[in-house]
Structure formats: C-alpha cells, structure tokens
Amino acid sequence: MNFDVVIIGGGLAGLTCGIALQEQGKRCVIINNGQAALDFASGSMDLLGRLPDGSAVSSLRPAFESLRRQAPQHPYSVLGIEAVESKATQFENILHQLNLELAGSARENHKRVTAIGGLRPAWLSPNTVPTVTNHQNFIHQRIAVLGIEGYHDFQPQLLIDNLQLNPQFAHCQFSSGFLNIPELDQLRRDAREFRSVNIAQLLEHKLSFDELAAEIKQAAGDAEAVFLPACFGLDDQSLFNGLKQATGLALYELPTLPPSLLGIRQHKQLSYRFEKLGGMMLNGDRALRAEFEGDKVACVYTRLHQEEPIAAENFVLAAGGFFSNGLSAEFERIREPVFDADIIETEQFRAQDRFSWTHKRFSSPQPYQAAGVIINAHCQVQKSGRFLPNLYAAGSVIGGYNAIELGCGAGVAVVTALIAAERIGGM
Known part of the structure; x- marks a missing residue:
C-alpha cells in the first residue's frame, strides 16, 4: 500500500493533521490503534493554563517569554509564539467549518464549570458548557x-x-x-x-x-x-x-466521568470529516516497526499488515503518550516503539534512569509525564542525534512538557499537527 502520508494515531493530533493534508490534496492513511484520548476528554480544549512555576495564564502571548524561560524544551518554546498563535487561529477556523459549535479564542482563556463545581481554564469549550x-x-x-x-x-x-x-x-x-x-x-x-x-x-x-x-x-x-x-x-x-x-x-x-460524550462527539465529527475528504482509516490496527532508506523512513508494518509494507513519502507520529502506547516504559528505559526515536531529557527526567521517572509525592507532577520524542521547529523527529527529513511528530508523543500540569495538551496537539501538515504540503 502506498500513500502520500502515513499518520500513526487517530486522536486529535492525527485527525487534525489528516484533515489539513487531505484539504491540500494529499492522500493520507491513519493507523488507529483504538479509542483515542479525545473520547475520554471533557470536550473543552486548552492552549496554556499555567506556567511551570504555578502562575495562572489568562492569555498566551503575554506569558510566552516566561514559558520559554521556565520551559525551554516545551514544544511552544521550540516553535515560537508566531507559529503557535497562527496555528491556533487556523484550528479555530477548521472547527468553524466543521460546525463543532465550540466557543473561545486564543487571545484569552475562559473558565469552564466542571461536574463537581470547579472552574478550569480553557481555550475552547462547547457552547453548551x-x-x-x-x-x-x-x-x-x-x-x-x-x-x-x-x-x-x-x-x-x-x-x-x-x-x-x-x-x-x-x-x-x-x-x-x-x-x-x-x-x-x-x-x-x-x-x-x-x-x-x-x-x-x-x-x-x-x-x-x-x-x-x-x-x-x-x-x-x-x-x-x-x-x-x-x-x-x-x-x-x-x-x-x-x-x-x-x-x-x-x-x-x-461532562461527567469518562468516557465523555462531549469528547466522543468531537472525535466522530473529526473522523467523519477526514474520511469525507478521502482519507483512509485503518481502525483497530497498530504500527509495529519501520524500515529506513538512509535517513528517511521508507515504510511501516502493522499488526494486521506484518508482511505488507505501508509506504509513503512522509510519516507523522501522532500515537500519543503512555495512555495509547505511543511511548512504552521498559524496566531500564522509556522508548518510542515504532521508530526508536530519541527521547527528550530534562533537568528532572532521564529516559534511562528509572529513579528519575517519578516524584516521591504522589500528588506532585511526575517527571515521566514530560517524556517524549525530540522535535525541531518544523516538528521533524530526531533519531540517533539527527532530524529525519520525512518523519514528523504531533501531540503528546512529543516530550519536554507536562500537559496535565500546564493545561496545554490540546493546544500542543493541534499546533504541532498543523505545522507538520504545512511543512509536508509545502515540500
């Protein structure tokens, strides 16, 4: 099987990237392992809720320099404020075209009511919330x-x-x-x-x-x-x-306890849009390994296609983190299992030092949550110290940040997905 782009992961990042590429005329396939984290989400999407020092963020741009200084490996810090704001606005336009009925703006966060009466910062929320x-x-x-x-x-x-x-x-x-x-x-x-x-x-x-x-x-x-x-x-x-x-x-x-009806609605609408544009979904399948030609990815093999390669000009890794097996923790190391990409290391976290993965306080942000692959400003993935020209990453498989602690998971997903799609489409 041959495609223009193979996308590994059918969650928010993978579908956003696939929709953008299909609209550019690319022929894409999404290898979708199972239920995406989107099905368990609240339906609201976050761009950036707080800084690593705990300061609340009401607007991204005024807080950006502090974020870059406190978290230089955060994907936003790597990509730059202009790219992040541009892609966040582009995603808002995509949602408007899909009639997903989400309210909000990248210019300023709002607060949504939770099912237990709390207020959480959000970038976009269903207009029924x-x-x-x-x-x-x-x-x-x-x-x-x-x-x-x-x-x-x-x-x-x-x-x-x-x-x-x-x-x-x-x-x-x-x-x-x-x-x-x-x-x-x-x-x-x-x-x-x-x-x-x-x-x-x-x-x-x-x-x-x-x-x-x-x-x-x-x-x-x-x-x-x-x-x-x-x-x-x-x-x-x-x-x-x-x-x-x-x-x-x-x-x-x-929204109540997962699975979330609001997240499921969004997942269905995004999947429908991708397939309506001509994209192919390989549901219930999982990418196992890749083959390389020089410094380029040539093809991948999946659980259901172990003998038949799925080849493409470009590949997007949007498989998520530990939740969806985009990252795996072995006894002696944390690794990305399909391409064996390089894993980022921070001041608190080292991929091959098991004792650095967790904090002794259960309620504290856990260092392993910042694990993920290394990208450059084009969202290209690093392997063996070099950035591969036709392998990109999007979403929570990327390292250098804790999405739960900072409230930025959806924002990172869509921003990196759209940057990867733009880079692939312009080649």
Whole structure:
C-alpha cells in the first residue's frame, strides 16, 4: 500500500493533521490503534493554563517569554509564539467549518464549570458548557442543577456547594433535583451500565422527546438556567439544542466521568470529516516497526499488515503518550516503539534512569509525564542525534512538557499537527 502520508494515531493530533493534508490534496492513511484520548476528554480544549512555576495564564502571548524561560524544551518554546498563535487561529477556523459549535479564542482563556463545581481554564469549550471570563459574573442568576435518578456520576448538591465558593457564582440562587426519564429504567437495574454513553444510546432510539422536555421544565421550577449531565445526543448536540428550544430555558451540559460524550462527539465529527475528504482509516490496527532508506523512513508494518509494507513519502507520529502506547516504559528505559526515536531529557527526567521517572509525592507532577520524542521547529523527529527529513511528530508523543500540569495538551496537539501538515504540503 502506498500513500502520500502515513499518520500513526487517530486522536486529535492525527485527525487534525489528516484533515489539513487531505484539504491540500494529499492522500493520507491513519493507523488507529483504538479509542483515542479525545473520547475520554471533557470536550473543552486548552492552549496554556499555567506556567511551570504555578502562575495562572489568562492569555498566551503575554506569558510566552516566561514559558520559554521556565520551559525551554516545551514544544511552544521550540516553535515560537508566531507559529503557535497562527496555528491556533487556523484550528479555530477548521472547527468553524466543521460546525463543532465550540466557543473561545486564543487571545484569552475562559473558565469552564466542571461536574463537581470547579472552574478550569480553557481555550475552547462547547457552547453548551457553562463558562465565565476571569472577572465577570455568570450571566444567569437562578440556576437549577438537575441530575438523573440512579445516575451517580453527577451529584447536583456537590456541584452547587463547590460552585458557590467561586465569586463568579456568588450572586446565584441554586436549586437541585432529579429527572426520572422512564426510558432509562432498564439501565437502572445494572449500575455498571448506567453511564453517559449508554444513556445517550438508549435515548437516541427510545426517547419520548416531548415528555422529557416537559419533565425538565417542571423540575427547573422558576430557574432561568439549568445544568444537566452531558447525556443527551451521541453524535452531535442537535438533541440538546432541541431540548433547549422546546423548554425555553438556558440549558447547559457538563461532562461527567469518562468516557465523555462531549469528547466522543468531537472525535466522530473529526473522523467523519477526514474520511469525507478521502482519507483512509485503518481502525483497530497498530504500527509495529519501520524500515529506513538512509535517513528517511521508507515504510511501516502493522499488526494486521506484518508482511505488507505501508509506504509513503512522509510519516507523522501522532500515537500519543503512555495512555495509547505511543511511548512504552521498559524496566531500564522509556522508548518510542515504532521508530526508536530519541527521547527528550530534562533537568528532572532521564529516559534511562528509572529513579528519575517519578516524584516521591504522589500528588506532585511526575517527571515521566514530560517524556517524549525530540522535535525541531518544523516538528521533524530526531533519531540517533539527527532530524529525519520525512518523519514528523504531533501531540503528546512529543516530550519536554507536562500537559496535565500546564493545561496545554490540546493546544500542543493541534499546533504541532498543523505545522507538520504545512511543512509536508509545502515540500
């Protein structure tokens, strides 16, 4: 099999890169091992939430020099502020074309409400998720928080108690309640099956829409806004938008425990766009090894194609980190298993020193989370001390930063994906 570009990984980075390349007329294949981290994400995307010293970031550009000084190996520091801002804006335009209904701007972070009543910085959030700016109060005053009877992943009173501690919600009057939704009775018999995705799947086929809208309206009482768990609408938010229109209320949905309905919707829409543009998905397959011709990658072999090479002019490594086996930890070292690319080392982390991988405090940022491959400003990957001309990396397989600590995982994914696509398309 021969393609223009082989992309290893079908998550946010791989799909973003694939869409951009297909739009340039490239013929791409994505080797997709299984569920992507996107399926477990909140639906909101972060660009940069804080600096390594713990300082909060409200806008990327004013914080960039501090980031570069504190984390010189961070992908943003390698790529430069102009490239990062340009690609973040390009990704916003891609989302607009896909009608993914995300709100936000790279110019300034907002804060999204979490399912337990916290506020987390975000770059982009679904427009159905309640958000506030850094210094403004929430736009509604009377809020009803409604759970679903028997659904334990969303606790209204816990959310209310925590949310009232935030000054942006101090003016709000809260009430709580639960929806019965008789169509869900069969799921209530087995708590293990009573999850957001299962609820959405069942309501997709057995929903009594008018009765549900009436129940929400009655349970809301005199509230003007209603917070609900994200359980309504598996493929997109059209069902939720319909409920909003039918009730005449300002409805909001909050992601609960993974898998996340909001992340799954985004994954489906991005996958659909890639395939509609002519891209090929090899789902349930995994890249095992690569062959080289000089300093170039010639082909890869996969679990389902161990004898048949998959060849291309260019390759993009977007396989993710440890979660999706893009990186593997052996007893004596951490490695990238397909190309055996060089692993970055930081002041706290050394790939071949097992004792440097973890911090003795469990709650502290763990050094191994900064593991990953080394890239240059074109997102080309380093192997044996040299940057390979036709191998690029995107997303969390890249090292030099802790995405959880800094709140920048989605931003790194899409920025590096679009830089790689631009470099490949311009060759």
